[in-house]
Amino acid sequence: xTVVTRFAPSPTGMLHIGGARTALFNWLFSRHxxxxxxxxxxxxxxxxxTPEAVDAIFEGLDWLGLERDREPVYQSHNLARHQExxxxxxxxxxxxxxxxxxxxxxxxxxxxxxxxxxxxxxxxWRDRDPSDAPPGVTPAIRFKAPIEGQxxxxxxxxxxxxxxxxxxxxxxxxxxxxxxxxxxAVVADDHDMGITHVIRxxxxxxxxxxxxQLFRALDWEAPEFAHIPxxxxxxxxxxxxxxGALAVGxxxxxxxxxxxxxxxxxxxGWSHGDEEVFSKGQMIDLFGLGAVGKSPARFDxxxxxxxxxxxxxxxxxxxxxxxxxxxxxxxxVLGFLKIPIIRIESAKLxxxxxxxxxxxxxxxxxxxxxENARFLVTTRPIEMIPKAAKLLKGDAPGLLQELLNPxxxxxxxxxxxxxxxxxxxAEANDLKLGTIAQPLxxxxxxxxxxxxxxxxxxxxxxxxSLGRIADAxxxx
RNA sequence: GUCCCCUUCGUCUAGCGGUCCAGGACAUCGGCCUCUCACGCCGAAAACAGGGGUUCGACUCCCCUAGGGGACGCCA
Numbered sequence: 126x127t128v129v130t131r132f133a134p135s136p137t138g139m140l141h142i143g144g145a146r147t148a149l150f151n152w153l154f155s156r157h158x159x160x161x162x163x164x165x166x167x168x169x170x171x172x173x174x175t176p177e178a179v180d181a182i183f184e185g186l187d188w189l190g191l192e193r194d195r196e197p198v199y200q201s202h203n204l205a206r207h208q209e210x211x212x213x214x215x216x217x218x219x220x221x222x223x224x225x226x227x228x229x230x231x232x233x234x235x236x237x238x239x240x241x242x243x244x245x246x247x248x249x250w251r252d253r254d255p256s257d258a259p260p261g262v263t264p265a266i267r268f269k270a271p272i273e274g275q276x277x278x279x280x281x282x283x284x285x286x287x288x289x290x291x292x293x294x295x296x297x298x299x300x301x302x303x304x305x306x307x308x309x310a311v312v313a314d315d316h317d318m319g320i321t322h323v324i325r326x327x328x329x330x331x332x333x334x335x336x337x338q339l340f341r342a343l344d345w346e347a348p349e350f351a352h353i354p355x356x357x358x359x360x361x362x363x364x365x366x367x368x369g370a371l372a373v374g375x376x377x378x379x380x381x382x383x384x385x386x387x388x389x390x391x392x393x394g395w396s397h398g399d400e401e402v403f404s405k406g407q408m409i410d411l412f413g414l415g416a417v418g419k420s421p422a423r424f425d426x427x428x429x430x431x432x433x434x435x436x437x438x439x440x441x442x443x444x445x446x447x448x449x450x451x452x453x454x455x456x457x458v459l460g461f462l463k464i465p466i467i468r469i470e471s472a473k474l475x476x477x478x479x480x481x482x483x484x485x486x487x488x489x490x491x492x493x494x495x496e497n498a499r500f501l502v503t504t505r506p507i508e509m510i511p512k513a514a515k516l517l518k519g520d521a522p523g524l525l526q527e528l529l530n531p532x533x534x535x536x537x538x539x540x541x542x543x544x545x546x547x548x549x550x551a552e553a554n555d556l557k558l559g560t561i562a563q564p565l566x567x568x569x570x571x572x573x574x575x576x577x578x579x580x581x582x583x584x585x586x587x588x589x590s591l592g593r594i595a596d597a598x599x600x601x
Numbered sequence: 602g603u604c605c606c607c608u609u610c611g612u613c614u615a616g617c618g619g620u621c622c623a624g625g626a627c628a629u630c631g632g633c634c635u636c637u638c639a640c641g642c643c644g645a646a647a648a649c650a651g652g653g654g655u656u657c658g659a660c661u662c663c664c665c666u667a668g669g670g671g672a673c674g675c676c677a
Contacts, residue, residue: 135677167677227675234673243603244673265675283606292604292673300675307677330605331672354607354670361669389613392626396614399625418607418614421670425612428627438640486640497638516637547636562636574638 128160129321132186132193133311135167136178139372140185142424143326143356143364146390150353151324152191153391153412163318164197169310174201185373189383190405198318200310207305207313210343211266211298219342220298222264223250245294266299268308268339276334281322281351281414288334296335308332312339320348324414327352351414353394354421364424380452380490382440385433393422402435434489442481445494446474452495453477453502473502479584483576500570501584506596513567517597521564524554526598528561529591538587544579568597 130151134144155162164186168174186193214220225233225246234244251269258264271290278286298309305313311332315323323333333350340347358364376386388403396418397403397411437445454465477484477498488494500507509517531546547565551558566578569590575581582590 133677137677170676173676223675225675230674238602241602245603267675286605288605294673297675302675304675306675311677326671327606328671329677332677334605352606357670359612363670392613394613399615401613401626420607422614423612425627428613431627434640483639487638544636551636557636559636566637572638576638578636 128158129319130155131163131165131320133165133167134182137173140182145373149390156409157412161194164193166199168201219269220266223267224258224262224264263301265297265301267295268298270295278333282417312336316345322349324351326355357421357423380492381433382436385436389429389432394418430489437485446478449495469502476501476584505592507571509571512573513571516563516567522598525594540579540583543582568594
């Protein structure tokens, strides 16, 4: 049997971190088994679904590298089939018309809660004669759920979970306006799409029980279910925008790499011994539902940052330059067009690439990387941060002025030669290296922290370096 | 309120009855490297929620309590 999984978001919002992980697990599971990963847009909701949200979800999945097989299914397109199924259930006596109004329902729930009873629908129209139907009320259609016994979910992550059937009320299959509800649509579409494994958040656990009942009523075999624990915020509460429930697009903007995101996400709930780093291929090889934990995980930004830093260090220098070039240019939005504010000559980009091996050790996001590389592409006189300006007080300008001479006469502008030259200068003047290196750093980078100063000198080149040093020397 | 699920260092987790005075990673704190900041390396501190069982032996199995989470819509 070929494994077929699906990711079924409702396009009422962005693709957030929890949804992304659900998608990842479904994708990994299908890839591991050489099966298919499908996408279904659950847009049975009236106005709440938007095309923008659909686009955002597709973009998010693309960015994460979770390619789908087959074209996405739009649940709303299956309206006729859903309605037909309800007619069938009705004809078989497995569903019935319910004339209870929303107000009555609310009243019923309040009372049940007050009396300590389950708050579900009490089945008041289940066996009532249709001739009792009040005039002017268009009925909804409810499922005639089994009253006795238990419904058992053999969950691939949680194990066996049982619900007393009495606990599961008669859910609505078709709204009074004739549109199908989620519960019916999911079952119908999962069956029609040939879904073999449903992997989703535990918030769907009770739904699984209801859906199993529906599968039985329809005489269909239910898929396997796997309910994965939710992701909580750093304070243990439900994940909200305050602590990371951002759209995946927001993470891209913050400079996270898809590979890092995948690695971070897969480790939230899944593990393989002591291993922390997994390539796409390794994840696919190793992933299994048996190694998925049952307890909820908290979102940890520090860990994400660390993982991202790791992947940045592993990345190819050229690719990193390409990735940060737009950040370096800055983008001005004019209508639909994004236009670079600054044109950067290729010679300057070459500097960035030259220093990249050093730069990438110091960044945990692409945004940070770009910021740290910015001094390489700015034009003289460069800006100084306050801490750098401070380094250029006192003797510093004078020392830099003196350093200019040996530097100017240097034949070979290489890291090694530059290091030898500056060290010799320090020794000759009885200075600790730091005494000259720090002002030099400020002069060249405008900052008090940067990659090794000799590397910076070498990458900046003779002319630019000398110019920047002269600029700083004349601040006195 | 009813039902369901979960519970190992601050966080993510390893552990599937003895190999555990509990291992890894992030974060934290020391140290080394050192021109700064990083990277890297070395080291430290840090957990089996509590109580009962079962067993020769429980982090591992069962029960209870506590805490946390989820579901209870003519939303998905």
